[in-house]
Every structure is written in C-alpha cells, then in structure tokens.
Amino acid sequence: MTTLIQLDHITRRFQVKRQQFIKAVDDVSFDVQEGEIVCLVGESGCGKTTTGKMIAGLLKPSGGQIFYRGQDITTLQGEAWEQYRLSVQLVHQDPYASLNPTHSVFDTLAAPLRRHKITVGEAATRAQARELLEMVDLTPATDFLDKYPHQLSGGQRQRVAVARALTVKPSFIIADEAVSMVDVSIRISLLNTLLRLKREMGLAVLFITHDLALAKYFAWEGRIGVMYLGRLVELAPARQLVEAPQHPYTQVLLSAIPEADPDVTRTKQHIQLRSMDVPSLLRLPSGCAFHPRCPCFEGETCEQVVPPLAFFRDGSAVACHPVQRERKLDRVAEPTRAD
Amino acid sequence: MNQLTNAAMSQRTGAPTLSVKGLTITYQAKRGSVQAVRNVSLEVQRGEALALIGESGSGKTTLGLGLVRLLPSTATVRQGELVYRRTVPGTNGGPGAVTEVDVLKLNGRELRQFRWKECAMVFQAALNAFNPVLRISDQFGDTARAHGYLQGKALTDRARHLFELVRLDPDRVWRSYPHELSGGMRQRVLIALGLLLEPQLLILDEPTTALDILTQRNIMDVLKELRQQLDFSLIFISHDLSLAAELADRVATMYAGKLVEISDVYTTFKNPVHPYTIGLINAVPTLTAHKDRVSSIPGSPPDLIDLPTGCKFHPRCPLADLRCRQEEPELVAVTGTDHWVACWNWQIARRQLSNGGKGGAA
Numbered sequence: 274m275t276t277l278i279q280l281d282h283i284t285r286r287f288q289v290k291r292q293q294f295i296k297a298v299d300d301v302s303f304d305v306q307e308g309e310i311v312c313l314v315g316e317s318g319c320g321k322t323t324t325g326k327m328i329a330g331l332l333k334p335s336g337g338q339i340f341y342r343g344q345d346i347t348t349l350q351g352e353a354w355e356q357y358r359l360s361v362q363l364v365h366q367d368p369y370a371s372l373n374p375t376h377s378v379f380d381t382l383a384a385p386l387r388r389h390k391i392t393v394g395e396a397a398t399r400a401q402a403r404e405l406l407e408m409v410d411l412t413p414a415t416d417f418l419d420k421y422p423h424q425l426s427g428g429q430r431q432r433v434a435v436a437r438a439l440t441v442k443p444s445f446i447i448a449d450e451a452v453s454m455v456d457v458s459i460r461i462s463l464l465n466t467l468l469r470l471k472r473e474m475g476l477a478v479l480f481i482t483h484d485l486a487l488a489k490y491f492a493w494e495g496r497i498g499v500m501y502l503g504r505l506v507e508l509a510p511a512r513q514l515v516e517a518p519q520h521p522y523t524q525v526l527l528s529a530i531p532e533a534d535p536d537v538t539r540t541k542q543h544i545q546l547r548s549m550d551v552p553s554l555l556r557l558p559s560g561c562a563f564h565p566r567c568p569c570f571e572g573e574t575c576e577q578v579v580p581p582l583a584f585f586r587d588g589s590a591v592a593c594h595p596v597q598r599e600r601k602l603d604r605v606a607e608p609t610r611a612d
Numbered sequence: 613m614n615q616l617t618n619a620a621m622s623q624r625t626g627a628p629t630l631s632v633k634g635l636t637i638t639y640q641a642k643r644g645s646v647q648a649v650r651n652v653s654l655e656v657q658r659g660e661a662l663a664l665i666g667e668s669g670s671g672k673t674t675l676g677l678g679l680v681r682l683l684p685s686t687a688t689v690r691q692g693e694l695v696y697r698r699t700v701p702g703t704n705g706g707p708g709a710v711t712e713v714d715v716l717k718l719n720g721r722e723l724r725q726f727r728w729k730e731c732a733m734v735f736q737a738a739l740n741a742f743n744p745v746l747r748i749s750d751q752f753g754d755t756a757r758a759h760g761y762l763q764g765k766a767l768t769d770r771a772r773h774l775f776e777l778v779r780l781d782p783d784r785v786w787r788s789y790p791h792e793l794s795g796g797m798r799q800r801v802l803i804a805l806g807l808l809l810e811p812q813l814l815i816l817d818e819p820t821t822a823l824d825i826l827t828q829r830n831i832m833d834v835l836k837e838l839r840q841q842l843d844f845s846l847i848f849i850s851h852d853l854s855l856a857a858e859l860a861d862r863v864a865t866m867y868a869g870k871l872v873e874i875s876d877v878y879t880t881f882k883n884p885v886h887p888y889t890i891g892l893i894n895a896v897p898t899l900t901a902h903k904d905r906v907s908s909i910p911g912s913p914p915d916l917i918d919l920p921t922g923c924k925f926h927p928r929c930p931l932a933d934l935r936c937r938q939e940e941p942e943l944v945a946v947t948g949t950d951h952w953v954a955c956w957n958w959q960i961a962r963r964q965l966s967n968g969g970k971g972g973a974a
Binding site for chain 1: 779825852853858903913
C-alpha cells in the first residue's frame, strides 16, 4: 500500500472577532493509504468536518501541509490542481440540500461528465449515467434517470449523490455524515454499497461521523481517529479502538453510548467526567484540552503540557500523558504501517 | 404516597393514564390524503415509560402531536378515542378518585387547560421551542400564569427544584436567554418546563437526537432520575433503538402509521416476532456486534399517500405470502396480554428470523 493522503501538522484557525481566533483544527497529523477506510469521529465542534474540507481543498490550512501522493497540495497549480480536486470527492450529509431540485438525476450526473469531457455525445453520457446508477444499486437505472430529487427517498437521493461523486473517477471519497439523514433500516445497505465500491474501484474513504458503532461497522478493516476540540486524541485500527480504547476521552465516549440491548445497556458502567462543561474553543484549557473533564487527570503535566500524538508498536496512536508514560516501552518514533 | 414511582409496581394497578383507541389521523396533501396514523390503540399505565420507535414517516410524531391535540391544520383526526385519566389522591392515603377526560371532545379553554397541565410535550428542536427574546424566567412565568399556577416566590422555588432535578445550576439558567444555553442545557430546561405544572404524562419527541454523545448520556441519566423522583408517565418518540432499550418499560413499534408490535422492553429486544421489528434491530450496528450480524431491510419505507395493499410491510418482508399481499393483519396476542403483534406469519418469523429467541417466548 502506498500513502494517498498525508496530513502533516495541519492547523486551521478561524477569525471570530477582530483580535479573536479559534483553532478549529490544531496540529492534526494522519495519513490515508490507497484503498483504505479511515473514520473520523468526535462530537460537534471537534473539527472533523473542517479537516475533511481541508483535504477536499475547500479550505486552506492555516498551518501544516497536506500531501497527495507525496505532493504538497498547496504547490499544485492549473492542471495538477484540477486533477487533485477531481480525485478527491465529497459526499455531503444532507441529500435534500446537496442535489439541485430542478435537475433530474440525469442532469445531475451529466453535468460533471460533460464539464470534464469524460463522455462525448448524448448517447455516451446517458450510457455512462446509467452505469453509474447501477454502480450505486439504483436499478433498473432507466427508471431513475429522469426522476427529480423530490421523487426519490432519502436513501435513493444519497445514492445519487454518491453516483455524482463517482462521475469523475475519484480515488478518494470524503463522506461527511453521509448516512445520518438516511432511515435506519436502509443505512447499512448504503454503507455496504460504499464498501463494495471501495473494494471494486480501490477507493479510499474518509468517513466522518459522530456514531462510533457505525464507524466500527464501516471501518472494520480500517482505522478510526477520535477528535476532541480540534485535536486528534487517538488513532487506531477500528476494532481495537472500540474494544480496547486507550485515551480517557475515547473510553468516556464509549461508556456513554447506550446499546440496543436492555440487559447490556442497563448494566453498563458509565465513566464519570470531572466536569460536564464543554470548554469553549475561544478559551481552550491549557495543556491537554481534556484535562478539566478527564477522569484520569494527573496534575501538573496534564495542565501545562499539550500531549503530542505518540505512536505505539501495535499501530495505535494516543495523545495522553498517563497512557504514554505507561506504554513508554511500546513507543515507536515513526508510525509503523504495513506498507 | 407516590414517592417511589416504580413502573413495575404501579403497572396494571388501576386505570391507565391514557388509553388510545382506534386513532386515525390523515393529512391533506395535493396528491391525496396522507395516512399518517392508522387505527392505533394503546394504553399508557401510570408511571410507565413507553417508547414509540420507527423510522421517519412511520407516524410516530403525528401520533404524539395527536395525543396533545397539537396537530397542524392540515391534519384531521378521522376517528378514534382518546381518554386521559387523572388520579386525585384520596384523603388519608385512601384510594383516590379518578377523573376521566375525553380529550377529543375538549375545546377552547378546557383544551388549553389539558395541554401542559395534564399532558406536556417536549419537542425535538429545543431552540425553536423557546421564545428567543424572553429570559428563561419569563418563559416559566408565562406558562405558570397562563395556567393559573404558582406565582412569585413559589414559582421560583418550584423552578429551582426542577432545575436541580435536571442537573442545571438555577442561578445561571434562571436569568439566561435561550441562546446563552448549550443544546443539552436547553433540552433540560425544556424538560423542566414540561414538568412545571406537574403533568401526569410527558411526551418527549426525539429527546436526544442532534445532541452529542456525552450530552445524550446526561439527558438519559436525568430522565431516569426524574422518573424515580416524580410521579408521571412518559411517552418518548425515537428512531434510536438503544434509547428505548435503556429508558423504556414497554416498546411500541410503528410502521406506515400502524402499530405493528408492542411488548415489554426485554421481549422487544430478546424475542421480537414482527419481521419489521426484527429487521430494525438487526439493521442497527452496535459497539459489540460483529459486522456480519448487521443487515439492512431491503427496499424503502412506503409512500404514505399510496400505501401497498394488505400488510404495509409486505414489499420488504422476507416472509410475505399471498395473504400478506391481500389482507392487513390486526394486532393479536402473542403471549397473554403483554405482547401483541400485527403479522400473519409471526410464528414463522419467531422461528426463522429472530436470533434472540432461543429461550422461546411461549
């Protein structure tokens, strides 16, 4: 496997008042291999969507670099920039908003096909649109081509949005809460379609969600990254992260999630936070941003020193002082990835 | 002596707080009439928590609005009966008197009295439920005044008590404007406002949707505590099965406007017999489940204007046969009087589909 996207100490600030900035994303580093699935999870305001937008090239990082196949994307120009933008496609959360209500499914798919000269001539465009619909399991495709968004269900609309992302043959899909508006009973089939496309087309996927159970399902073979107040606090293989979480924040999150089994959910131990108040991004706590709430708070070091993301031999990475002290011997300097 | 409202204790003792019989609600749309709630009958016992689960468009919110007569003008209650009972505690701890209210016959002043005082509803979008230019204290004051409830110091004390119950700092919240509070705080203020007039029934519409995980946990803990400390019944509407698993005593599953299965929460999750309930439970990935145990229900929810014939779930059901396509099943008892299902083939479903049904429900 080779590295498709690499984030190197990415930071993004937003100005809220004349002299006031917030760091929506702060010093985030991770990579996505070709054909890999990485899920970013976290609560609202943790910077997961901003991270996705920076990778898609919709926002410029305030600091740090993003590499696409080894090239810094800020140095890309003209043709190369366009190629990059095409190879990274976004699927948005709300298919009611992301599809133009006055365009038929065919119009929606034909626009990028024509614009980027992927197909020439009406017949070829129609054939390609049909094929795309079949790829996202909207069959028989001819039934859907001339429909308008209002004639489709939420799940079908989201499939059209995925098909549109595929028109330009991307190598990387960023799906931002792409199934959270879709009915529960059909969420899994939409995810399965994405998984099949990933397998068949070798797509890499960055899946942004707040639902850890969903992240575990989708990134079964991939990795999950957990963000808190702009920072990546833990990154690990998906099942490992859910079954043996290391960062106190990840542990708290997992312990708080109710389960669809009355026996399990009513006997589950909930880790108590030291404080329920979520700090404002305007006044981030010093040191580890989680320290005022952290159940494993250890005093001075946590209060004063921002813990860097430390990598361990088992392929996980954790930004937490106590964890890093305990696992001192497991630490590796460079991320060891199965290349 | 209603200090300890244990649902299991008070269940089946005396008349239910709410009984709904054959409630049918339609919306008038350009294309035709939307069959949002079809012939729904259910009872809510005193002190009980009932979860209404189902996907969007299953009619659960419409049913909730119907129960407090807050339906929009495009909606019509076609038929049905809605009886609400309030138990007035008797003197010297003796058996209390029960007053019955036929909710569908209420008008004007009586209806306004019924709403909020007897039965309150907390809506999904917590920000929109407040008047943005009024302080929380004024919103409480308005509500109390409109219903001739406590005033002045007594009101402040009552509100303080409620804020403490929902784990809010009364000093901070009382003088705040809605926008100064976070989503989770607003939701808790709304729950407190819902309980202000000591209603016997509180309806919560998607109480934790759109809230972060830790906030959601907090709301769930608050609701659990409230139920232990105050005497009220709870109906909560949610598409989130895990919420029902944690908070409900009984679970009612809705599909295409109809109640398709109702049972105690353990049966719903361990021994469901309706193919839709089974499918819905299997469709939700959990933290512990293996990937291969999760599967989608094929097809998509039906068009409520143009419903399929027979059982409305038949186009998506793995067990559908000729009868399912022609005749719509009504609720029948599975075991005793506690577990009801509307499915022709529930016995086959229990054998073939339900993977939790090892113990056998019979």
